[in-house]
Amino acid sequence: KDKFNIAVLPGDGIGPEVMVIALKILDLVTEFWDLTINYQVAAVGGDAIDQLGKPLPEETLALCKQSDAILFGSVGGPKWSHLPSGQQPERGSLLPLRKTFDLFCNLRPSPLFPELASFSPLHPAIASKGFDILTVRELTGGVYFGKPSLRQGHGPDEYGLDTMVYSRKEIERIARLAFDFANIRRGKVTSIDKANVLMSMILWREVVEEVSRDYSGVEVEHLYVDNAVMQLMKRPQDFDVLLCPNLFGDIVSDQCAMLTGSLGLLPSASINSSKFGLYEPAGGSAPDIAGLGIANPIAQVLSLAMMFQYSFERRDIADGIRNAIQKTLRDGVYTKDLVSKSESYATTEQVGEHILSY
Amino acid sequence: KDKFNIAVLPGDGIGPEVMVIALKILDLVTEFWDLTINYQVAAVGGDAIDQLGKPLPEETLALCKQSDAILFGSVGGPKWSHLPSGQQPERGSLLPLRKTFDLFCNLRPSPLFPELASFSPLHPAIASKGFDILTVRELTGGVYFGKPSLRQGHGPDEYGLDTMVYSRKEIERIARLAFDFANIRRGKVTSIDKANVLMSMILWREVVEEVSRDYSGVEVEHLYVDNAVMQLMKRPQDFDVLLCPNLFGDIVSDQCAMLTGSLGLLPSASINSSKFGLYEPAGGSAPDIAGLGIANPIAQVLSLAMMFQYSFERRDIADGIRNAIQKTLRDGVYTKDLVSKSESYATTEQVGEHILSY
Ligand SMILES: CC(C)[C@H](C(=O)O)[C@@H](O)C(=O)O
Ligand SMILES: CC(C)[C@H](C(=O)O)[C@@H](O)C(=O)O
Numbered sequence: 001k002d003k004f005n006i007a008v009l010p011g012d013g014i015g016p017e018v019m020v021i022a023l024k025i026l027d028l029v030t031e032f033w034d035l036t037i038n039y040q041v042a043a044v045g046g047d048a049i050d051q052l053g054k055p056l057p058e059e060t061l062a063l064c065k066q067s068d069a070i071l072f073g074s075v076g077g078p079k080w081s082h083l084p085s086g087q088q089p090e091r092g093s094l095l096p097l098r099k100t101f102d103l104f105c106n107l108r109p110s111p112l113f114p115e116l117a118s119f120s121p122l123h124p125a126i127a128s129k130g131f132d133i134l135t136v137r138e139l140t141g142g143v144y145f146g147k148p149s150l151r152q153g154h155g156p157d158e159y160g161l162d163t164m165v166y167s168r169k170e171i172e173r174i175a176r177l178a179f180d181f182a183n184i185r186r187g188k189v190t191s192i193d194k195a196n197v198l199m200s201m202i203l204w205r206e207v208v209e210e211v212s213r214d215y216s217g218v219e220v221e222h223l224y225v226d227n228a229v230m231q232l233m234k235r236p237q238d239f240d241v242l243l244c245p246n247l248f249g250d251i252v253s254d255q256c257a258m259l260t261g262s263l264g265l266l267p268s269a270s271i272n273s274s275k276f277g278l279y280e281p282a283g284g285s286a287p288d289i290a291g292l293g294i295a296n297p298i299a300q301v302l303s304l305a306m307m308f309q310y311s312f313e314r315r316d317i318a319d320g321i322r323n324a325i326q327k328t329l330r331d332g333v334y335t336k337d338l339v340s341k342s343e344s345y346a347t348t349e350q351v352g353e354h355i356l357s358y
Numbered sequence: 359k360d361k362f363n364i365a366v367l368p369g370d371g372i373g374p375e376v377m378v379i380a381l382k383i384l385d386l387v388t389e390f391w392d393l394t395i396n397y398q399v400a401a402v403g404g405d406a407i408d409q410l411g412k413p414l415p416e417e418t419l420a421l422c423k424q425s426d427a428i429l430f431g432s433v434g435g436p437k438w439s440h441l442p443s444g445q446q447p448e449r450g451s452l453l454p455l456r457k458t459f460d461l462f463c464n465l466r467p468s469p470l471f472p473e474l475a476s477f478s479p480l481h482p483a484i485a486s487k488g489f490d491i492l493t494v495r496e497l498t499g500g501v502y503f504g505k506p507s508l509r510q511g512h513g514p515d516e517y518g519l520d521t522m523v524y525s526r527k528e529i530e531r532i533a534r535l536a537f538d539f540a541n542i543r544r545g546k547v548t549s550i551d552k553a554n555v556l557m558s559m560i561l562w563r564e565v566v567e568e569v570s571r572d573y574s575g576v577e578v579e580h581l582y583v584d585n586a587v588m589q590l591m592k593r594p595q596d597f598d599v600l601l602c603p604n605l606f607g608d609i610v611s612d613q614c615a616m617l618t619g620s621l622g623l624l625p626s627a628s629i630n631s632s633k634f635g636l637y638e639p640a641g642g643s644a645p646d647i648a649g650l651g652i653a654n655p656i657a658q659v660l661s662l663a664m665m666f667q668y669s670f671e672r673r674d675i676a677d678g679i680r681n682a683i684q685k686t687l688r689d690g691v692y693t694k695d696l697v698s699k700s701e702s703y704a705t706t707e708q709v710g711e712h713i714l715s716y
Contacts, residue, residue, distance in 0.1 A: 091554050121591040123479055143501075143522060149557050156527035160561030163521055164501060169514035194605070196449050199507050203518030226608045229587060230616040233479045247552070250584045251609065258588035 003036040004312055007067040009044040009060065012089060013285025014295035015073025021297035021352035022071065022304050025321065028356055029308075033317055040067075045075025045089035045285075055092030061100065069311040070097070071304060072280035077287035098139050103270040103278055104170070105177050106137040106249065107306070110256035110266055110282075112236075115329055116338060119261030122233065131236035133256050134185065136178040137249025139270055141170045142200070144246045166200045166245065171207040173273070178243035179215040188219045188240035192228045192248050204245060229255060257282050264296030264337045267303035269310050277311045279303040289336075293347045296335040298325055301355060324358035361394040362670055365425040367402040367418065370447060371643025372653035373431025379655035379710035380429065380662050383679065386714055387666075391675055398425075403433025403447035403643075413450030419458065427669040428455070429662060430638035435645035456497050461628040461636055462528070463535050464495040464607065465664070468614040468624055468640075470594075473687055474696060477619030480591065489594035491614050492543065494536040495607025497628055499528045500558070502604045524558045524603065529565040531631070536601035537573040546577045546598040550586045550606050562603060587613060615640050622654030622695045625661035627668050635669045637661040647694075651705045654693040656683055659713060682716035 006026075010019040023039070030037045042060040043051050052059070055075070064070050075089040085091060097103070111132040112120060120127040146163030153159050175191075182189045191208045193201040205222055212220040223231065225248045232239065232252070236259055244252055257263050266282035281299030289295055301321060309318035333354045336345040346354070364384075368377040381397070388395045400418040401409050410417070413433070422428050433447040443449060455461070469490040470478060478485040504521030511517050533549075540547045549566040551559040563580055570578040581589065583606045590597065590610070594617055602610055615621050621641040629635035639657030647653055659679060667676035691712045694703040704712070 085554055085560055088554065095555070121481055121484055123481055123485075126479055127481075144555055146519070151557050151561060153525070156530070157525055158561070159523055159525040160556070160558035161504070161521060161523040162556045162558050163519060165517055165519040167511070167515055167517040172514070194608075196443055196446065197453070197502055198518070198520045199509050200518035200520050202443055203509060203516070226612040229609055229613045233591070233613075233616055250552075251587055254584040255587045255591075258591055 002033070004038070004069070005067040006037060006039040006307070007064045007070045008039050008041045009070060009072050010041065010047070011045040011073040011075040011285065012047050012077050013074055013287040013290040015075065015285055017291070017293065017348055018281070018295050018297040018300040019071070019073045021348060021355075022300040024352055024356060025301050026304060029317060029321065039071070044072070044093050046077055046080045048093070049080060049083075049087075049089065055087065055089045056096050064097065064101070069276060069307050070278040071307060072278050073300065074281060074283070074285035076285045095144070097278055098270060099145065101276055101278070102140060102272045103276075104138060104140040105174060105271050106135075106139040106253075107269045107271070107310075108135040108137065108253040108256070108266065108282055109133075110135070110253070110260050112260050113262060113265065113329065116260075116262045119338065120259060121261060122236070122259060126234070126236065129237040131239065131259070133236065133239045133242060134181060135242045135244060135249055135253040135256055136174065136181060137244045137253055138170065138174040138246050139249075141166055142246035164198065164200050164247070166204055168203065168207055171204050172211055175208045175211040175243060178241050179211060179218050182218045182241040183215060186240040187217055188221070189243050190228070190239055190241070191220065191222050191243040192225050192252060193222060193245065194225050194248075195222070196224060201245070208243065225251070228252060232256065232259065253282070262338060263299075264335065265298045265302065267299050267306050269303070269306040271310050275311050275313070277307065279307045293349065294336040294345070295348050296337050297348050297352055301325060324355045327358050328354045360391070362396070362427070363425040364395060364397040364665070365422045365428045366397050366399045367428060367430050368399065368405070369403040369431040369433040369643065370405050370435050371432055371645040371648040373403075373433065373643055375649070375651065375706055376639070376653050376655040376658040377429070377431045379706060379713075380658040382710055382714060383659050384662060387675060387679065397429070402430070402451050404435055404438045406451070407438060407441075407445075407447065413445065413447045414454050422455065422459070427634060427665050428636040429665060430636050431658065432639060432641070432643035434643045453502065455636055456628060457503065459634055459636070460498055460630045461634075462496060462498040463532060463629050464493075464497040464611075465627045465629070465668075466493040466495065466611040466614065466624065466640055467491075468493070468611070468618050470618050471620060471623065471687065474618075474620045477696065478617060479619060480594070480617060484592070484594065487595040489597065489617070491594065491597045491600060492539060493600045493602060493607055493611040493614055494532065494539060495602045495611055496528065496532040496604050497607075499524055500604035522556065522558050522605070524562055526561065526565055529562050530569055533566045533569040533601060536599050537569060537576050540576045540599040541573060544598040545575055546579070547601050548586070548597055548599070549578065549580050549601040550583050550610060551580060551603065552583050552606075553580070554582060559603070566601065583609070586610060590614065590617065611640070620696060621657075622693065623656045623660065625657050625664050627661070627664040629668050633669050633671070635665065637665045651707065652694040652703070653706050654695050655706050655710055659683060682713045685716050686712045
């Protein structure tokens with residue numbers, strides 16, 4: 001089982017240029033571990049709108065369906081911001097991909113890299129304690145997909161309406177994964193909800209509590225989302241796995257990413273129950289620096305590593321890639337986002353070459 | 359028009375002891391400015407549950423209805439956490455009060471006090487720039503009050519459901535207030551939404567954009583909530599007024615409070631269109647330090663100041679109270695929450711006396 005098909009969707013902004021690096025790493029990995037890997041590139045996001053009229057063309061979706069995993073770059077940019085929300089690059093590609101493949105589990109690791117702690121917006125007294133948080137976000141339910149979702153009425157009475165809904169089984173399957181991860185990490189799950197106000201969140205808390213009974217080795221705590229955003233800034237070192245409903249996970253995972261101060265280093269995985277997954281950098285398409293050769297390719301390469309770990313069950317290869325990146329960071333080979341103003345920095349390509357050299 | 363009726367609801371935890379201080383200040387204010395003030399105390403929250411069986415007894419509600427404003431302490435604590443969510447002190451008192459009096463506008467100022475900047479969890483390089491953010495949160499709509507809100511079904515298919523809904527007129531009235539505030543502050547409104555995913559939020563953004571056209575002197579920007587929590591940590595100095603739907607305002611106002619590092623100093627106001635208002639500290643009931651005489655009374659006293667400004671239209675008195683507090687802080691008279699570990703601190707009462715001395 002070392003033959004894999006990968007759909008490569010570079011997308012917009014810095015997506016294509018960091019993808020070039022990830023594919024070079026992929027080539028090297030293929031050779032070194034003697035794998036058979038087929039990858040095919042397809043258009044997505046704004047690029048696909050320009051070429052084919054929609055953010056997720058049928059061809060692209062068909063390719064994804066034939067593949068074992070999707071390596072995703074990033075999508076979106078000012079060029080397409082005039083489009084109605086449903087047709088925008090981000091929403092128009094990511095949401096249907098999540099739903100089509102039932103990618104209900106979104107994983108966003110956000111470790112504070114000690115070498116880079118000075119980039120954290122946190123006070124050194126807090127950052128120096130370090131932290132390593134894994135957000136486990138439910139990705140196919142909640143207010144993102146609840147029906148009805150509509151706009152109705154006229155004049156001042158016109159209203160927009162969304163439905164936040166969770167079923168017991170939706171909550172249970174994501175909760176089990178979160179506890180599984182905590183089990184092989186530091187043994188703590190913090191579930192984030194708003195059970196003091198919302199019915200869907202009361203059920204969320206109940207089910208999480210029930211699931212926790214099957215994991216006697218894992219500590220569980222529940223925080224209201226408003227309190228969670230406060231505690232994450234005050235004592236990030238106290239958290240291990242954050243278990244979140246879709247909307248709160250969107251907020252909290254980005255908060256954790258910013259806490260590390262190194263968004264350009266953070267990968268993400270969105271997987272389903274058959275280990276099919278979509279792997280993408282946590283940061284955005286950064287159109288302002290696209291094409292300048294200064295984008296940080298590490299998040300994209302670490303996304304590739306997550307692909308090997310979760311979809312291909314080749315933790316050895318994932319760790320190999322991560323090692324090369326750790327060494328690169330330890331060598332101080334940083335792109336512009338990670339150096340102080342006046343210092344010199346490496347280009348996207350140079351960082352890529354450096355990773356390859358390991 | 360200098361005759362005012364105030365409903366005083368001390369509540370639980372540190373509520374009663376900080377309220378004592380606020381009432382002393384109120385007595386002094388009454389005398390100094392020669393006002394006629396009637397205030398009557400009533401039970402709320404856990405205290406009301408213990409005494410009268412429910413968090414918002416009829417007597418208390420009746421008193422509020424006869425009053426021009428409510429001075430609220432804080433509610434909640436572990437003693438009542440076994441109760442079903444609808445009967446809990448916080449939800450069972452605050453939500454019905456907000457709805458009964460149509461308190462649609464929640465104001466949460468969060469200035470970084472320069473003397474106390476070291477308490478901010480932010481990096482000194484960021485905190486040293488200072489910031490002064492006013493969150494304007496819609497408080498009677500959105501997912502907090504949308505119908506249906508229910509739990510249904512059985513077994514794994516059981517689900518909990520909430521409705522996030524906003525009408526054009528609900529958005530418009532809160533948006534106008536936010537722009538009015540920006541007009542007399544630094545002229546910038548940042549509206550926080552999730553218009554890339556939610557229908558209610560698409561309408562939110564549209565209406566905010568429309569309202570902004572009536573305020574040519576005010577700059578408007580729109581941020582998705584996930585991006586907002588990141589930017590608030592990275593560049594808090596860039597924000598003036600944050601305009602938020604109910605749920606996002608809950609999250610973001612607490613984030614801003616934590617950014618100041620001095621939750622014990624922050625008041626809040628929840629007002630309606632006839633200037634009736636509920637005034638309460640932004641922090642919680644802090645049951646762990648209740649009764650020790652070490653709670654910070656300043657947030658409660660500043661809530662009183664907000665009452666004079668917004669409900670009684672006596673900005674002069676509000677400023678008088680704020681001045682006394684500023685002097686107290688400048689004199690270094692701090693309660694325990696604001697001093698470093700080993701330093702000595704003032705009691706709740708001493709801080710009160712010091713404020714009174716001005
Ligand atoms: C682009 C948007 C639809 C998406 C989300 O809200 O889920 C993004 O913010 C994310 O977190 O992947
Ligand atoms: C207690 C709770 C219902 C309330 C809210 O969510 O609005 C609180 O967090 C607040 O911000 O006043």
